[in-house]
Amino acid sequence: MNKSSNEIVVALTGQPNAGKSTIFNALTGARQHVANYPGITVEKKTGTYRFNGHKTIVIDLPGTYSLTSYTQEERVARNFLLHDKPSAIIDVVDASNLERNLYLAFQLAEMGISMAISLNMMDVAQQRGLTINTKQLSNELSVPVVPTVGNKGTGIKDLREVIEQISKDKNASQPSLHLNYGKTLEPVLARIEKHLSEDMVISTHYPMRWLALKLMENDAEAQRLVRKHAKNKENILGNVTRERELFQTEQKQTAEQAIAIRRYEIAGGIVGRCVKREKEEEQTLTDRIDRIVCNRVTGPIFLAGILFLLYYLTMKIGGEYITPWAWKYWAMLRDVIANLLPAEGLIRSLLLSGIVDGVFAIMNYLPIFLILFLLIAILEDSGYMARIAFIMDRALRAFGLHGQSTLPMILGGVVMGGCAIPGVMATRAMKDQKARITTIMIIPLMNCMAKVPLYILLVSIFFKNHQAIMLWFMSLITLCIALIVASVMNLTILKREESEPFILEMPPYHLPTITGVVRRAIERTWLFVKKVITIIIAVAIVVWVFITFPGISNEKIAYYDGEANKFTEMFIEKTGEDNPYAKLLIGSGLKEFGQYWDRYKKQRMSTKNKNALKEKFNKENPEFFKIVNRGKGIDGKKDKQAKKIYGAYKKLDKKLKRLSIIRRKEVVYVSFAGRFGRFIEPVTKFAGFDWKTNIALASSFAAKENLIATLGTIYSVGNVTSGETLAKSMEEDTSETWTPLHALALMLFVALFPPCIATLIMIRVETKSTRWMLFATIYPIILGFIIAIIVFQGGQILGLTAIQVMIFLSIFIFTILTAIYFMGGRPAAMKIE
């Protein structure tokens, strides 16, 4: 890292859930993801603030219990301290867990960087009746100790001052804390240190004592460093191995055991001297809550209730009440944008049908996401997530998953409306590599929020009387299929991946803070919006090009234009030459009137004050107004001629609209996309997909949101903007050809369809493997197609209704699942390394 003289680089370290990210946010004002769930921050994040004219760069490192090289977080944190050499370390210590936190503090001090302790969670310690003598603690550790309460911002100012101090005057703040590892270890460490210091390169690169300790602990990464940098590597490593073996035979324990025991001994001593317990530990609120929430009977009921509430609040409140309300405003905004666009032609069509409508079709679901994110944030902040892992572990382990798979799966959308991207990212908190890859592979099978609109659309058309049941069915069946996939993968391709221990801290509950929760919900929603605005726009343009070009032939264009003209001529003929209003509607007047008519109709629908609207339009053009007001003037006087025009124009308008739908369909039919869709139709028709569906499915590969957007474009009638009108036009358009069975097959296929490109990129990042990414792309297509064919063909051949097929499928899948659970569910034999 580049450090100019004025810049300070501080690393925030600490154990999981100690409040590092909270302190980071308080220091920098940034919005780092905070949650009461160990292991939320999994990579380093950077923020800055200014203090006394110094620019201070803060790095939020992942939380670790220790600094070994066994896990990725520990390696990230350790390598940063080792190689990027920050000006100072702030070790965020959980005051209510001092002993365990000091264990890490000692190891940090050994890295030879200026250090101070942010003694966080002081309020929690106090509640538990602990009084901590911070002055003495500071003396014993010989580093500055600043008491803080991260979520209230207490002590942050002091912390900033201490940061400046210790980074400025290096020598004074070098941790003089020097742990004495006792008679048996010290001589060995001294010998190794001496040996190391004889090597020029390695002794200037790394803190000697730290390296000696790590080598004694048999740390693979430390050995790698020696191998890479030391001239005398064979000699050094051979020596260490001998020392280790000798120590083990003499002491009847390994060096790493002895080292850990010693660290805890010293930590225990310090805690004994610095912490006073004022009251005997009574039963805490957390204990009492856990008695119900983790109970054998009430626990699962509570969990089911929470998940149901999550569903209910997102789908019912968000979907049925807030979405329609919000839509009014979206529609207004869309009209404003539409009026800004050029009046006619290809550009307008691209901007409006391609981009604006694509984006708005998605924005329609924004309230649902916001509510979902709020609820998830509340769950995370409360501390309940770890309990979910505790309750779910045994059940999920039977399928090769892990209790911790629950959060990623929920984020991915076990409960309708997640997103695979945060889901895949959240697996990083999982230590068990095998379970982690399995989880990543099945997250895309969950019901991400981009799939949900399609479910809702189809369910509202084809399963009007069973909407809620169908949605439940979709989420349960996808979960069951995902579990089967997980266990099959575990027994086959993942057989050789490494498994890891399940040792999960259960943090105490606390009340989520409103600002924290709202902040995070908005942040996640914003992330989603950004994705919509970037990816969707790019894809919308491509899709638009593919469904617009090459376009229909000139003769066809002439034909359609001719038809339109014919209608118009007929209109003028019918109204009669002598009608005074007819003159107004000749030539450009007709177009002008058309726009006036559309505007009036639209505004009439959205306004409450009809009279004011009438006044306004009457003022603009009293003749036009009489026509649109069904032959009545503003004064209420009837005008027969105007009424006649009103009737005739209404008919004309309808005819022209119908003509433009037919024309639009023909354009899509001959377009590139239409050709492709028809080309694969012979295969996909077995699953019940026609060419229109094929186009939509292909475009959804880029981002699932496109599915509905593309359907919207293909089925667009004039101005399709909302899900509601899309539902209507699909209903009109598909009622002859589509059955509920088609809809069911399509929903299941979409449920299993490959993840969008953004998710695939995330999978590549998380697994660090292109092979896994490709696997995640291909297997869902095959699986989804097979299931769609089974459903569609099975239903047709046996003459079953969609609901019957759904019931059979559920029974079938559930049987397989139960078999797996009882066969593979026995606790795995312990592996002793």
Next chain:
Amino acid sequence: MTLDQMKPGDECRIVKIDIQGITGQRMLDMGFIPGTAINVIRNAPLMDPIDIKIKGYMVALRRSEARAVEVNPS
């Protein structure tokens, strides 16, 4: 005796950890040190994992891991 044989409500002290590598190291790091007191709090609804209290905090571990912790009931 090993930790997985303890019942909810039992108290015990660690005698030794019979596992090395990552699991053993993690246990050491989290305070599973010989002599440390453990309270077994509860079983998960499906009997596994178990929830215990050690060094003033709560931690859940699977029975397969708990089996590596040799304890003395007290």
